[in-house]
Amino acid sequence: MDAAALGSGLNAGTKLFKKFVQFARGADTLSVAEKVYSIAGFLAIVTTFLLVMSVQTVRLQTTYRHMHATSAEAAINVGRINALIYAIVMESRGIYMSGDRGAMKQFADGLVRRNRELAEAVKGMERTVGDDDAEQIATFRRRIAQFIDFRQELVRRGLEISPAAAREWGDNDANRTLRSKLNSDLETLERIYRQRASNADELANENRYAAAYLFMLGLVALVLAGLNVVVMRSSVVGALAEITQATDRIADGDVKSQVPHLGRHDEIGHLARAVQHFRDAVARIFELEELELGTAQARDAARTERDNFNDKYQAKKWQLSAAINSMPQGLVMLDGKANVVAMNANYRRMYNLPETIQAGSTTLEEILQHRVKSGLFNGDVAKYVAAVLDRIARREPAANEVALNDGRTIKIYERPMDGGGWVSVHEDVTEQRQRERILERMERFLATIIENVTEGIIAKDARNHRYVFVNKAAEQMIGMSRGEIIGKTARELFSAEAAELIERRDQQLLTQKQQLEPIIDTIDNPTRGRRVISARRVQVGGAGEESHMFVTMVEDRTEKMVAAA
Template sequence: MAAIPYTEARDPAGIRIWKSCSRVVANLRISEKISGIVGLLVLVTTLLMVMSIQTVRLQTEYRRALASSATTAINIGRVNALIYAIVMESRGVYMSTEPGKVKRYADELLRRNRELAGVIAEWEKTADFSDEAQFPAFQQRILQFIDFRSELARRATEISPAAGRAWGDNDANRSLRTALNDDIEAFAMQLDGRALLVAELADRSKMASWYLALLGLCGLLLTALNVVVVRRSVIAPLADIAQATDSIAAGNTDIAIPHVMQSDEIGHLARAVRNFRDATDRNRKLEQRETEVSRQRDSALGQRDRLNDKYLETKWQLGAALNNMAQGLVMIDARGKVLMTNGRYRTMYQLPPHFIGPDTTLRDLLEYRAENGLFVGDIDKFVAAILERVAQGKPFVTEIALPDGRLIRISEQPMDGGGWVSTHEDFTEQRRAGRILERTERFLVTVLENVPVAIVAKDARTLRYTFVNKAAEKFLGLPRVQIIGKSVRDLFPAETADRIERQDSELLAGNQDSEVVIRTFTTPNNGMRKAVVRRIRIADQAGESHMLLNMIEDMTDQANIADVAA
């Protein structure tokens, strides 16, 4: 079985031509579409004008042919032609949307009105009708028709074409036209018998009317087509784009812009609006970012101001603390550059107020002190030793004697990250007072050691012995190394220890500072002894007891002598 070859179904030639034309029209720009329609409309209008001129020419030939005997018939034809011309000019006013064209059609209409009025005036002079009342009525209707069309032209030019259209499209106009047609038909019936030329002119006028009607219909269709094109290609897209623009202006940038794919002016405008949307969105994001950056900047500035205030306050407090220190302070970095000194240091070494500058070094300080007799020694070795200790990060304490006799204790401490802090304390008076106190203590110890009365001291809180002299060693029969740090329970029998502790506690708890008692008790290593004990509570300025002093006078030998004598 032979295969049937496949043939693609093809549209008829007319449909293909229509589709091809549709594609061509769709690709045209709006200005090209409107220009084409307007061109066709101008062509139709031109044909209308040509047909009107042809009608006038026919009327002129008719008038020449009939001469004076056919004036009435000619006037009927002229009136009929002018009425049609006025109607056509009125339609031109109706169909035009541009003010210039409306003005041109309105001027032509007024001119036709004047011509019609002139014809009626001439006709009035030569009117010859069997019915004498017929022409005045016809003339009155013509004048009404002229006034009506003049008002139409005025409204169309001074108000709007729509106002003229509304004025012309009413029942009074149609009634008037009907009456005029009736009059003309009546005139025609009266003139049928006058000449064959009237019938021929009527046929030609009828044909011209059809041409004019056809051309008028074409003009109306072109006007309607122009309205449709403008509405679909301009007004509707512009409304969509305007709505999108309003949304963008309201801050909504997340919308799609319609008609951006069109290749005509609307597409160009839509793409411009899309670019505007994108720019607006970028500006909005930039404004948001700027607002956030501004807020963060204000916050950072506020925090910086607070930190700066805190820094200044801390710096002031630190400066006040450093300048009110009893010790002098100097701070240097790892290279020996002076970072800071306090007032006590400058006073201690008699440094001028403005001597310390940004570039002052430790060597500069030592050289100035050496020049003023406040440093003795090798400056290079001294600086090298300090920098070595700074590098090693080891604390260091030393004492130096100044040439003026002052004693300075220097405490060096390394800083984190490199550097060195040194405090200088003038302890000349403390050393002098310490020496005096040391001599006084030696003197008192010598006195206490050599008095015949046994003296012991106890801590007020622990009641342990803290001091005994030689007489106390003899009285107790023990060396002091076996007494110091011990309590009465470590040295005396339990009964004696209980009595001594009770008496000590009563003295410490009472208001008396001292008391004298006579005791007989067994010593740790010296037998039974009888003694007069003077007990003294030693307190600080607040009245708190911190030591209990016992002075024991041994009365045993005197009591034995008295017993022997007795």
């Protein structure tokens, strides 16, 4: 049975091959399906190769991008680490050369910060570790850890012992040996990353060859697709067009017209003979009456659909009109040529537009001309309209404020609409701007008074007890700038005894609500020593509110007490 099936398959293949040979010699021996399937088969083969090459190209491109990105990032990290090591060494020399601990402190702080940045930079190198640099990175990481610990100890010795002790710790052979090894590690890593970049370039060259193969396969696919178009047009599309024309003539009542391609032996021939049978059937029935009846029914259905559509359109139009007229702002819609499509009643009232200006028959230029006459527009109408048309063309949203001659301030928001139109919303913000100006003037007035009173005024957030405001008098009393005070708590600024006293007074204020009678306290000032102060306290806001604050009015009575004694 297998032998019989194999023989049958060979016979079918032989017959198909003979058909192709005859077709190549000019004989129309292939059916439309055989032509199309043959071209589709070759196109599928080429597409398969194209897909395989595409996958290969994507794989090469992905590998290249990864190698190129990791090598570039790794090279940047190496450069950054080298710069940080150099900066740390410079900070160390600053510690050596400092004459006192105050000058040494800034170099020590810089060295500690650079140590943290160096540790983070080395940690960042883990993203680019590969098989080629894993061992070297591990060694380098250990040496960096030694380098950081070494410099931390140097800072400790400099701050807690002396600059000489720091210099003794840092200026030795062990330090220089570690630096030398780190330089050697960095040079080795640079060579590794240069080799990685070179490998990425080789992959790029391979990708170019793959792209060339893709181009050739795409060209072959394009030729096959063109061949398919030619075959379909000559063998199928043209014949179908002629048969379609014959069918149209028959539908128009010409039952005597000839049907082309009756002599073909493929699918087109079968279709032509089917059309001929249709023509014969049309000649034997009274299609005209049925066609007239069907046409009348279709006409009635079209009218019904048109009426339904008109009802829906009117309903939507009424809903849109009600919606825009209920808006508290003025609204105007324009088409792409700045013709007014719609406007609401608030827009008409805002600019006192007459009844002669109506949506659908008015342009933006006409509205502006009316505003010029009524004194509500001072600009160049032509330039303004040109600017609006330019924004409509570029579909660029805009927002601006204009001041009218009658004292009103109008906020205008412009946005593009689907289909090329434009919508502009106008809001009267006159009262809002007046309130803002009054509030701003009052804030400046209060700030000036508070800043220039002789009594110290201190405000802190009641939720976290951090200072949020001090005036000039309070800065002088405490002996610190407001930059040193604001954002900190009493425990961060004063001694433990003074901080406990301040916190106790805060708790009393929470209980009593207000402390308008002055309370005399003796407190240790971190910069001015022991001071006698008189303080009155009030609360602003209440518990749970964001504006809840404690405000203290302080008077330094130390000099008065000394004079009285």
